[in-house]
Every structure is written in C-alpha cells, then in structure tokens.
Amino acid sequence: xxxxxxxxxxxxxxxxxxxxxxxxxxxxxxxxxxxxxxxxxxxxxxxxxxxxxxxxxxxxxxxxxxxxxxxxxxxxxxxxxxxxxxxxxxxxxxxxxxxxxxxxxxxxxxxxxxxxxxxxxxxxxxxx
Amino acid sequence: xxxxxxxxxxxxxxxxxxxxxxxxxxxxxxxxxxxxxxxxxxxxxxxxxxxxxxxxxxxxxxxxxxxxxxxxxxxxxxxxxxxxxxxxxxxxxxxxxxxxxxxxxxxxxxxxxxxxxxxxxxxxxxxxxxxxxxxxxxxxxxxxxxxxxxxxxxxxxxxxxxxxxxxxxxxxxxxxxxxxxxxxxxxxxxxxxxxxxxxxx
Numbered sequence: 001x002x003x004x005x006x007x008x009x010x011x012x013x014x015x016x017x018x019x020x021x022x023x024x025x026x027x028x029x030x031x032x033x034x035x036x037x038x039x040x041x042x043x044x045x046x047x048x049x050x051x052x053x054x055x056x057x058x059x060x061x062x063x064x065x066x067x068x069x070x071x072x073x074x075x076x077x078x079x080x081x082x083x084x085x086x087x088x089x090x091x092x093x094x095x096x097x098x099x100x101x102x103x104x105x106x107x108x109x110x111x112x113x114x115x116x117x118x119x120x121x122x123x124x125x126x127x128x
Numbered sequence: 129x130x131x132x133x134x135x136x137x138x139x140x141x142x143x144x145x146x147x148x149x150x151x152x153x154x155x156x157x158x159x160x161x162x163x164x165x166x167x168x169x170x171x172x173x174x175x176x177x178x179x180x181x182x183x184x185x186x187x188x189x190x191x192x193x194x195x196x197x198x199x200x201x202x203x204x205x206x207x208x209x210x211x212x213x214x215x216x217x218x219x220x221x222x223x224x225x226x227x228x229x230x231x232x233x234x235x236x237x238x239x240x241x242x243x244x245x246x247x248x249x250x251x252x253x254x255x256x257x258x259x260x261x262x263x264x265x266x267x268x269x270x271x272x273x274x275x276x277x278x279x280x281x282x283x284x285x286x287x288x289x290x291x292x293x294x295x296x297x298x299x300x301x302x303x304x305x306x307x308x309x310x311x312x313x314x315x316x317x318x319x320x321x322x323x324x325x326x327x328x329x
Contacts, residue, residue, distance in 0.1 A: 009198070036195070036196060036198055037195060037196070040198060041158075041198050042162065042197065042198025042199060042202060043198075043202065043203070044194075044195040044196070044202075045191070045194040045195045045202075045203075045206070046195040047195070068199075068200055068298070068299065069198075069199055069200040069202055069203050072200065072203035072204070072207075072241050072242065073194060073202065073203045075203075075241070076194060076203055076206065076207065076241075
C-alpha cells in the first residue's frame with residue numbers, strides 16, 4: 001500500500017487531514033508532518049523525513065503539501081532519500097489527501113494518484 | 129567559523145524585532161522571530177562542533193535551520209548553508225577563493241530551491257550583487273577583507289534596491305504593487321550575515 005504524508009505549516013491542520021482521511025479509509029497508511037518540531041507554524045525537514053520513514057514501503061510514498069516552504073522542505077527530504085519512490089502530489093491538501101488515502105487503501109499504485117488528486121480538485125461541492 | 133556563526137546568531141537576535149517589523153509590512157510578519165529561533169538552535173549545537181572542519185559546521189548549520197526556521201527562510205537558508213558546507217568540506221581555513229566558491233554554491237542552492245532570480249525582491253537581491261563584488265575583488269587581487277567590504281556594500285545597496293521593486297516571489301508577492309516602497313526582510317537578514325562575517329573575519 002502506498003504511504004501518504006500530509007505536510008502543512010500547521011500541525012493541527014495536517015493532523016486534521018489525517019483524522020478525516022482515516023474516517024474514509026481506516027486502514028490507510030497516512031501520517032501528518034505539520035509544523036515545526038515544537039508544534040509552532042512552519043515546516044521541518046526532520047518531521048517530514050521521519051514521516052516518510054514511518055509509512056515507506058516498496059509501494060512508495062505520496063506527499064501532499066499546503067504551500068510555499070512545505071514544497072521546498074519536502075523537496076529537500078526527497079533529495080536526501082535518493083533512490084526511494086516518493087512523489088509530491090500537486091493539489092489541495094485536504095480534498096487531495098482524503099482521496100489519496102482512500103485510493104491508496106484500495107491498492108491504487110503511486111503513478112495513478114496525481115490523476116485522482118486532479119479529479120478531486122475539479123470536483124464541485126455544490127450542485128448547480 | 130564557530131565564532132562567526134555565534135556572532136551572526138547574536139546579530140539576528142538583536143535585529144529580530146526589526147526583521148519581523150519589515151516582514152509585517154509586506155508578508156506574514158515572522159521572519160525575525162523565525163530566524164532568531166533557528167539561529168538559537170544552531171548556537172546550541174556549535175560548541176559540540178569545536179575542532180570540526182568548516183564544511184561540517186556549515187552543513188550542520190543548514191540542517192538545523194531547515195528544521196527550526198518556520199517559513200521559506202528555513203529551506204532557503206538551509207540549502208544555502210548545506211551547499212556552502214559541501215564546497216568547504218575538510219577545510220579548516222577559508223581564503224578568498226574559498227569564500228567565492230562557497231557563496232556561489234550557496235546562491236546556486238537558493239536559486240535551485242526557491243526558483244527565483246534577482247529583481248524579485250528576495251534575499252538574492254542582496255546576495256547576488258555581493259557575490260559579484262566579492263568575486264571581482266578577489267580576482268583583481270584584493271585581500272579577503274577588502275573584497276568582502278565591497279561585497280557588504282553591494283549587499284547594502286541591494287537591500288535599498290529591494291525597496292524600489294515589487295515582490296514576485298514568496299508571501300509578499302500576494303500583495304503585488306503594495307510591496308513597493310518596503311525593504312525586503314530576507315535581503316536584510318542576508319546583508320546582516322555578510323556584515324557580521326566581515327566584522328569577525
């Protein structure tokens with residue numbers, strides 16, 4: 001199963017996404033990597049690194065990021081883990097995170113997850 | 129190098145309110161506080177690094193910053209110090225050419241990581257002119273201190289220049305033209321680091 005890491009400047013936001021994702025997919029391998037090591041806002045290389053380690057397997061890991069330094073710090077982690085199957089997914093961290101966790105728990109491979117995130121991004125919530 | 133980094137940490141701490149104020153005007157108002165926190169974490173590790181080569185010290189500085197500085201400055205300065213450290217691996221002294229190489233690597237790291245160029249109102253607007261001045265000085269035969277003095281002046285001019293342009297990178301870019309007239313906090317902290325380096329070399 002693909003592991004999922006949620007990176008956010010906010011620890012509580014990342015944990016919230018994980019909570020939500022687990023409601024939809026209780027056996028998903030999803031962890032939060034939000035905030036600095038002391039819980040204040042920001043992104044931490046170490047936190048993200050440890051999160052990837054926690055859910056990594058040969059199926060790989062998908063990472064969703066909120067903005068700005070979340071992307072840059074995640075890039076640094078991927079560079080440090082040369083050779084591993086880790087993909088940054090581009091999309092909304094809440095809606096994308098939930099869909100990815102669900103798909104991963106159903107066995108969807110890493111290469112197909114960006115498309116699922118794109119679908120989530122384009123999905124309207126209000127019926128027009 | 130350890131003393132230089134401690135001096136930088138002290139300078140950042142001294143100016144953290146000012147840096148935060150600058151950041152408040154155009155962004156999310158946390159640059160000073162974030163940087164001070166990061167450099168405090170660096171200082172806590174420095175004594176244990178006594179006797180290590182400059183490369184290792186700078187790499188550890190970078191790795192620490194990327195886990196303790198909230199905001200973009202974390203991965204940007206983190207990458208900068210790590211790349212500089214890789215260039216200076218094994219060295220226990222730094223001459224003019226070493227500093228030029230280290231700065232080139234640091235700037236390359238920031239550009240690669242942040243995908244910015246000069247003219248976007250970022251730390252690069254202080255660092256790139258400083259690098260150009262340093263390189264020109266060293267190649268012309270200046271001693272390190274003279275070349276670095278020119279570099280610091282160029283960085284200072286770069287900081288002034290950031291007031292005249294619009295931010296097109298980072299959190300400040302969201303406010304568009306309203307960022308004109310304001311000094312960039314990242315360029316300012318970069319200038320402080322160079323200024324402190326010069327004072328302690």
